[in-house]
Amino acid sequence: MTHARLRHGRASLALSFFVQGVTFALLVTRIPAIQDRYGISDGLLPVFLAAVPILAGVGSVVTEKVVARVRPGVVLRWAQPVVMLALLGAGAGSALWEAALALGVFGLAVGALDASMNMMGVSLQRAYGRSIMLGFHAAYSLGGIAGASMAWAGAHWDLSLLVSYLPAVVVLLPVVFIASRWYAEGASVEAAPVEAQGKGAASVSFKLLMPLCLVMSFAYIGDSTVSNWSAKYLQDVLGSTEQLSTVPYNVYMVTTLLGRTVGDFGVRRFGAVAVVRFGSVLAAAGFGVVAVAGGAWVGMLGFTLLGLGLCVIVPQTFAAAGRMFPGASDTAIARLNVFNYVGFLVGSPLVGALGDAWSYRGAMLVPMVLVLAMLVYAKSFGTEPARYGGGHERPRTVDVG
Secondary structure, eight states: OHHHHHHHHHHHHHHHHHHHHHHHHHHHTTHHHHHHHHTOOTTTHHHHHHHHHHHHHHHHHHHHHHTTTSOHHHHHHHHHHHHHHHHHHHHHOOSHHHHHHHHHHHHHHHHHHHHHHHHHHHHHHHHHTSOOHHHHHHHHHHHHHHHHHHHHHHHHTTOOHHHHHHHHHHHHHHHHHHHGGGOEEEEOTTOOOGGGHHHHGGGOOHHHHHHHHHHHHHHHHHHHHHHHHHHHIIIIISOOOHHHHTHHHHHHHHHHHHHHHHHHHHHHHHOHHHHHHHHHHHHHHHHHHHHHOSSHHHHHHHHHHHHHHHTTHHHHHHHHHHHHOTTSHHHHHHHHHHHHHHHHHHHHHHHHHHHHHTOHHHHTHHHHHHHHHHHHHGGGGOSOOOOSTTSOSOOEEEEOO
8 A cells, every 4th residue: 555655646746747847838938929928128038037936936945934834745736736827827918017927926836836846756766765856857858848849839820828828727737636636755764754844954054955056056057048048049049930949948858858767777877976977068068069059950959968968967956955864855955946946047147148248159158167067066966876764664655635
C-alpha cells in the first residue's frame, strides 16, 4: 500500500509539473501578442517582465511560512488553479491595468506553485532513495512543448489570446484539481514533522546554501533569456515570421525533455557534479551559437544546445538543497526557489537593456559567461544522491489528499 501510494503521488505530481509547463509556455511564447494586445511599449515591456518574478519571489517566501502549518501539497492544490485562471485573465483583458493585475496574480501564485512542487519532488526522491527529480522536470518540459505548440497554432490561425488559452484551461484545470487528491510526500527518518518546520528553518545556513543559490540564478538567467527573448530575437534579429518565432521555445523544451528523460540515469551513473559541469559547458556553447547565428535555423540550433545543457541543472540544484538540509528541506527549497526569480528578474531586463544599448547578439554573451561560471560551484552538488537516511529504510508517505 505504501509503495502504491508513492507511485500514485509521483504520477499526480508529474501531472502538476506537466500542466505548469503548458501554462507557462502559453504565456511566454505569446509575449509579442500580449504586448500588441495591451499596447505595451518596448520600454515598458521589461517592467512587466520583471514584475512577475518579483511577485513570484514574494509568493515563494510566503510559502516557506505557510508550509510550517500545512503540507506543501495543500499549497500546490490551490495555487495551480489560480495560476491557470490568471493566464485566462491575461488573455481576456484590454486595458493596461487588467494586464498588470492578471500578471501580478500569476506571479504571486506561480511562486507558491513552484516552491511547493519542488518541495514535494525532493521529498518523494528521498523516499525512493534514487534520483527522480529530473523526471518531474521532464514532465514540465513535455507540458512546455504542448503549450508552445498550442501557441504556434494560435499564431498560425490568428486566434485571440483568450481563444488560444481557453481550451487548455477548461480541460486541464479540473483534471489537475482531481489528481491533487493523490498527492503524497515521502518521509524519511531525518524529516522534521510539520510542526517543527519553522524551528528547522534556523538550521538552513545561507553560507552553505549560497553556491546553489548562485547556480540557480545563473541557470534562470539563461532560461529567462530563452523564455522571454527567443521569440523576439528570431523575429527582430534573425528576420523570422511571427509564426516561426514561436518555434525556438518549442525546440528548447523538446531538448530539455530529452535531456531530463535520460538525466536521472546520468546522475546515477556519473554523479550530479559531472552532469552539472557537462550541462554548463553545453549551455555556454548554445549561447555562443545563438550570438553568431546568421539565420533563424542556426539560431534554433543554438537553442537546441541550450536546452540540452540547462535542463539538468535546475532539478539537481533543488535535489542538492534537499540533501544538504534533510531536516529542513522545505525551508531550504523555498529559499532557493527565490533565486529562480532573481535569475528571471536579472535576466530579462539585462538582455533587454543590453540589446537596446548595444545589440541583442552581444547581449547573448552575458548569459554565456554566467552559465560557464557555474563550473566554479559544481562541487556543491556533492556525490551521486543514491542513498537517503542510510538508504535502506522502507519508503514512507504522508498522505496530503
